[in-house]
Amino acid sequence: MKEEIKAQIIKQLEKDIPEISQIKQKIKLDIPKEDRFGDLSINVAFLLAKPLKKKPIEIAEQIKSILESFPYFSKVEVAGGGFINLFLSKEYYRDVLKQILKEKDRYGASPEKNKGRINVEFVSANPTGPLHLGHGRGAVVGNVQSNLYEYIGYKVEREFYINDAGRQIKKLGESVYARFRQIDQPDYPFPEDGYHGDYIKEIAQHLYKYEREKILSFVDEKQAVDFCSEFAKEMLLEKIKEDLKDFGVEFDIWFSEKKLYTTGKVEEAIQFLKEKGMIYEKEGAVWVKTTLYGDDKDRVIIKSDGSYTYFAGDIAYHYDKFKRGYDFIVNVWGADHHGYFPRLKAAVMAFGVPENWIRVMFIQLVKLFRKGQEVKMSKRSGSFVTLKELIEEVGKDAVIYFFLTKDSNTHLNFDIDLALKKSSENPVYYVQYAHARICSVFREAKERFSFDPEQDFEADISLLKEDQERVLMKHLAVIPDLIREAGEKQQPHKLTQITYDLASDFHYYYNHFKFLIKDDENLMRARLYLLKGIREALRTLFKLMGITPVERM
Incomplete structure (x- = not known):
């Protein structure tokens, strides 16, 4: 509304006050806090004082006489030494209602995706267990922010980064394999840092029923664990996809972390930085000069033993996004990544992108309360309440709405009793x-x-x-x-x-x-x-x- 009316006002005033072209970028329309000051207030008289060499109050009176004939205003008044208060007419509101009824549930949305192409990456949960409340809040924030970008006029690609490489996937396989062996050997040791919960046992029972002979045929136990890792990862990932779809969240891209390493993308990104003069060796390790772009210290990307750091994978992942040609990208991260952002931003800026090309939205913790007491445990997960359990209890709409009631970067207390009230x-x-x-x-x-x-x-x-x-x-x-x-x-x-x-x-x-x-x-x-x-x-x-x-x- 404000941009449309501002454009009409400028067009109306240009005939009599050509100097307006000098200051039109600074013109602001504000909505007064009190109705008695009108529907809109404009600062144009103050901005024109210098080019016209007149007092704002004199200019405001001149502008008032011009705008009084404008069909969208029922009244124009001068106040506060030069502010101009505008009262919208019934004709304007008639047009607003017509627009709403024409555009329906796309009211006010940009008709074209012409502002640019962007990527929003969110949820990106480790495929090692069910989605918890933090993932759910991230799913809502990422999906709704994507909807808002589309409303504004961006073409949005929603992306899920699958953390399917590294220690957590191996630990998943070890946990499932141990539960598999315990079906026949109850005393078979379970890893100290293994994943607990009924879902691990369910995967193991499925493998026992359908893949028992294959797993037992492996000569090397490591092969058996690797098989369990891959099977469990795929099974849990499908469950994650299913739960998100039921929650109304779907992705355009599912990006595998593992493929960064198997397709040479990490080496490619490091070579790119090397050609930019961003890489050096010290103490047997390979470092990237993130201090050149505001980081507090340079970072290791290849350890002295030749293995890649997690940071190297992240650089490669964002280099891949950079090559895809997005106008900007948005990452929705857990609050524990606050300190990680400056170093990643520094590395990404070395690609030659603007400072605000990478943007991050942080998600703080969610706590559940029932009858004033915090709810901490889930029978199925063994350590946390799952998103699916919460949706089944209070409904999808309540979960979405309650997750949106506070800024995502603040803690959220979710009152189950309130969410269930029909009042x-x-x-x-x-x-x-x-x-x-x-x-x-x-x-x-x-x-x-x-x-x-x-x-x-x-x-x-x-x-x-x-x-x-x-x-x-x-x-x-x-x-x-x-x-x-x-x-x-x-x-x-x-x-x-x-x-x-x-x-x-x-x-x-x-x-x-x-x-x-x-x-x-x-x-x-x-x-x-x-x-x-x-x-x-x-x-x-x-x-x-x-x-x-x-x-x-």
Whole structure:
């Protein structure tokens, strides 16, 4: 809204004040905190004071006389020594409602993916066990942020980095193999640092039933462990994919860490850095000069024994992303990676990318509470509550919404009892109930008046004269701006507040005014038209979050 109106204002003023071209990039439209100061406030008079050599108040009066004839403003007033307050007209709100009903659940979204191509990598859980709550929060944040980028106009590729190389996969194989052997030999030793939980036993039992002879035929126990590692990894990865799909999260790319090493991508990345003068040898190891780009010390990428460090693999992975030609990339990481980001960013900048080419969103821990007590254990995992268990208990919508209620870089306490409540205390119930109430009004209109609001119809919104109606129309008008701001600032949690505020404004309207008016069909149509706009705006927000637009509650 603000960008569109600003462009129209500049176009209107250019005829009489050509100097505006000098300062148009600095013009700001703000939404005043109090309604009495209008719907928008503009600073253009202050910016023109220097080029025009006049006082801002004089310029503001001149601008006021020009803008008063603008059809989108019902009133223009000068305040505060030169600020100009703008009151939007019913004609403008009529056009907003028409736009909503035309674009439906894509209200305000960019019609084209022309802002660039980006990569968002998230979840990237080790395929060594079920997804836990931290993975779930990362899945929601990454997926919703991707939706926001698409809304703004980016082409987004969602990526999952499969950590299928290294010690954790070997440990998985050792754990499964030990449980496999314990079926016949209960005293067979289990690794001290092995993975516990029922899921390990389930994999072992599956192998015992279908692959027993093959595993026992291996002469070398290492071969048996490697076989169990690969089998368990694939089985768990398929389960991860299934759980994420059920959660409404799907990926365009599944990138294997293992393939970095088997396809020579690590060597390729190191050679690239070597040609850039970023590599040197010291104490038998190979180092990369990350201090050239702000790191506190240089980093080892090949140890003195010739093995690669984990950092070498990460450099190679991001070099691969660099070669794919993204305009920028976003990584959604656990909070324990805070200290790791500066060194990776330093290495990535050596590729020749801008400083903000790699961006990171951090995910803090989630704690579950039931009856005021923290819930810590899961029977199946043996150490944590799984995402699947939480979804089965409170539902997908509640999990998504609650995970979005706070900035991802702050700790989150998830109240299971609140998530299960069927009342306005539960925020996800509250916002879904707003949508369901509108659907109920529409059904009643069809039954009582043989008027179907689901069909296209015209209405005279000049009949909407109540203060709350203006509040709602103004709220609808600014929603695309609020969504875009949330996307650009990487603040997907703001969607819950935007949705809650709209639902709250609607519930107040519903509780204080009638919509089905027997003696005034024109007013009824106008109010139903407004309700239809509110419903489509809610659906837009629900779609971005992945929440179900419930029609009956």
